[in-house]
Amino acid sequence: MSLDTLPPASRQVERVTALLRGYQARPQNELDLQLGIAALFDEHGIAYSREVALTERDRIDFLVGDLGIEIKVQGTARAVFAQLERYLSHERVGEVMLLTTRSQLRVMPTHHAGKRIHVFYCSTGI
Numbered sequence: 092m093s094l095d096t097l098p099p100a101s102r103q104v105e106r107v108t109a110l111l112r113g114y115q116a117r118p119q120n121e122l123d124l125q126l127g128i129a130a131l132f133d134e135h136g137i138a139y140s141r142e143v144a145l146t147e148r149d150r151i152d153f154l155v156g157d158l159g160i161e162i163k164v165q166g167t168a169r170a171v172f173a174q175l176e177r178y179l180s181h182e183r184v185g186e187v188m189l190l191t192t193r194s195q196l197r198v199m200p201t202h203h204a205g206k207r208i209h210v211f212y213c214s215t216g217i
Contacts, residue, residue: 103158104188104209110135111190111211118192121164124213125152128162128190145181149174157185164192171196179206 110131118124125141132139132155143154153160159178163171171189178184188209189199197212 103155104186104207106137107155107158107160107188108209108211110137111213114213121162124162124164124190124192128153128160143183145178145183149177149181151178151184151187154183157183159184159187160190161187162190163196166193166196168196168199172199175199175208176203179203179208 111128114127114131118127129139129141132153137155140154142150142152143159144150151159152162161171161175161178171191175187175189178187184206186207186209188211189196190211190213191197192213194212197210199208199210201208
């Protein structure tokens with residue numbers, strides 16, 4: 092399937108995943124990782140918004156089109172999944188990608204409410 096035939100969020104997932112595969116930074120904390128991802132997006136001309144308020148309670152790290160990207164370096168799988176569920180309930184989020192350095196967060200359900208959940212494990216660690 093070519094990128095042109097994919098839904099918008101899925102096209103963004105492909106673009107972002109391709110960039111992340113070559114990401115080599117060694118962030119010291121979650122903010123460093125967010126800043127590094129923002130610089131990567133800037134360098135490659137990917138339009139994004141940071142710290143997007145979906146509600147008073149829900150603020151996703153990045154929105155690339157209708158792809159929400161959440162970065163997690165800590166937290167339990169249950170708590171992170173609950174957060175992703177909330178994000179996916181919003182109209183602005185068509186799919187969500189969890190970018191994590193925690194191996195415990197690598198396994199998530201692949202769908203919720205008819206929307207896809209993608210996990211990208213960043214093995215550079217923190």
